[in-house]
Amino acid sequence: MAPVTSTLEWLECARCHVAYGTAAPATLCRCGGVLLARYRLEEAARTMTPQAIAARPPTLWRYAEVLPGSSDPVTLGEGMTPLLPLRFLGASLGLKSVLLKDEALNPTGSFKARGMATAVTMARSFGVRRIALPSAGNAGSAAAAYGALAGLAVDLFLPEDTPEPFRLEAAVHGAAVHLVRGDIGACGRAMRQRDEAPTWFDLSTLREPYRVEGKKTLGYELAEQLGWSLPDVIVYPTGGGTGLIGMWKAFEELEQLGLVVPGRRPRMVAVQAAGCAPIVAAFDAHAPEATAWGDARTYASGLRVPAPLGDTLILQALRESGGTAIAVTDDDMAQAQLELARGEGVFACPEGGATLAAARKLAGSGFIGPDDVVVLFNTGTGLKYPKIPGLRVP
Ligand SMILES: *Cc1c(COP(=O)(O)O)cnc(C)c1O
Numbered sequence: 001m002a003p004v005t006s007t008l009e010w011l012e013c014a015r016c017h018v019a020y021g022t023a024a025p026a027t028l029c030r031c032g033g034v035l036l037a038r039y040r041l042e043e044a045a046r047t048m049t050p051q052a053i054a055a056r057p058p059t060l061w062r063y064a065e066v067l068p069g070s071s072d073p074v075t076l077g078e079g080m081t082p083l084l085p086l087r088f089l090g091a092s093l094g095l096k097s098v099l100l101k102d103e104a105l106n107p108t109g110s111f112k113a114r115g116m117a118t119a120v121t122m123a124r125s126f127g128v129r130r131i132a133l134p135s136a137g138n139a140g141s142a143a144a145a146y147g148a149l150a151g152l153a154v155d156l157f158l159p160e161d162t163p164e165p166f167r168l169e170a171a172v173h174g175a176a177v178h179l180v181r182g183d184i185g186a187c188g189r190a191m192r193q194r195d196e197a198p199t200w201f202d203l204s205t206l207r208e209p210y211r212v213e214g215k216k217t218l219g220y221e222l223a224e225q226l227g228w229s230l231p232d233v234i235v236y237p238t239g240g241g242t243g244l245i246g247m248w249k250a251f252e253e254l255e256q257l258g259l260v261v262p263g264r265r266p267r268m269v270a271v272q273a274a275g276c277a278p279i280v281a282a283f284d285a286h287a288p289e290a291t292a293w294g295d296a297r298t299y300a301s302g303l304r305v306p307a308p309l310g311d312t313l314i315l316q317a318l319r320e321s322g323g324t325a326i327a328v329t330d331d332d333m334a335q336a337q338l339e340l341a342r343g344e345g346v347f348a349c350p351e352g353g354a355t356l357a358a359a360r361k362l363a364g365s366g367f368i369g370p371d372d373v374v375v376l377f378n379t380g381t382g383l384k385y386p387k388i389p390g391l392r393v394p
């Protein structure tokens with residue numbers, strides 16, 4: 001078998017398309033745009049055959065050619081999570097094929113593990129000693145665990161009302177936890193104001209180019225698990241939007257690699273909480289970018305992102321794909337969490353519940369048809385959110 005290595009070549013600004021090298025840590029483009037990793041895809045295609053990939057270990061590193069740092073990864077076995085058929089709930093929605101990508105089975109219980117595996121791998125390879133980020137919870141947990149494995153110091157800035165299990169987990173892994181009044185936006189500002197800020201490498205969503213590379217493997221896995229085809233509709237709980245942006249990038253790469261048929265991409269649906277829906281508002285207004293959401297409120301902490309940095313990329317993917325954006329209430333999310341738990345045996349996080357609540361609305365409106373293959377995302381375990389609205393715990 002040919003040796004498998006990364007074909008990472010350069011970084012491209014998503015806004016002004018200027019090129020950057022990959023030898024040193026990168027942040028945003030000088031123009032403020034997000035940097036995206038580019039690969040030698042023709043070279044990658046030579047070794048990335050369905051048969052070769054099928055024989056590799058069941059982690060996201062099986063797509064090594066199109067990942068950064070894959071010759072020496074910081075890994076806890078992330079990726080290759082189950083794609084579960086929701087037979088009971090699918091039938092109750094009048095849909096033939098509804099699948100749940102269950103990301104709760106990742107290390108630290110959420111899909112944030114994917115992005116942290118690649119970002120921490122690259123940070124370590126550059127000789128970074130200290131990483132810092134604002135988080136609503138799951139990204140902090142993942143950074144704490146991967147940072148511990150890589151021997152890095154980790155500073156986390158979390159909203160003071162972050163549920164205790166997230167704070168506990170970060171502390172167990174030895175991260176320094178700073179609690180901030182306000183939402184994740186306030187946490188980011190507090191972090192950047194600190195005197196030590198220049199000595200930290202900032203791992204905030206999309207402020208460095210490699211978290212999205214880990215998250216894009218969601219798209220590679222869906223394709224592989226569906227026999228190198230793509231679903232008709234993807235329903236994604238959108239906070240910062242890294243997974244959605246990553247999957248859209250993956251579909252473009254998969255087409256160029258010859259692994260999927262071009263021009264048959266899924267319709268992408270961004271689900272947000274009614275109490276924090278900047279992408280839904282921008283989508284409905286046909287705006288190219290989002291306006292910051294004032295007074296963001298939802299118990300789905302991963303969706304409490306009032307001003308996502310990747311707003312234009314999210315909106316582009318929704319529009320290019322013929323998709324949509326939709327908000328659901330906290331009550332609908334909670335109800336959907338119970339349905340997933342009681343009908344399908346999955347204790348989803350509120351964000352995962354939101355995708356089922358959205359699918360019900362979209363099946364009702366006709367946006368999703370009975371024969372569509374629909375993928376919902378449970379992005380993390382429900383176990384870290386101790387309160388579900390309306391549920392009495394004995
Ligand atoms: C972070 C997070 C999200 C949002 O993910 P993005 O890719 O940043 O939009 C959704 N659900 C959970 C559980 C999260 O932790």
Ligand SMILES: [Zn+2]
Pocket residue numbers: 013014015016017018029030031032033
């Ligand atoms: Zn630029």
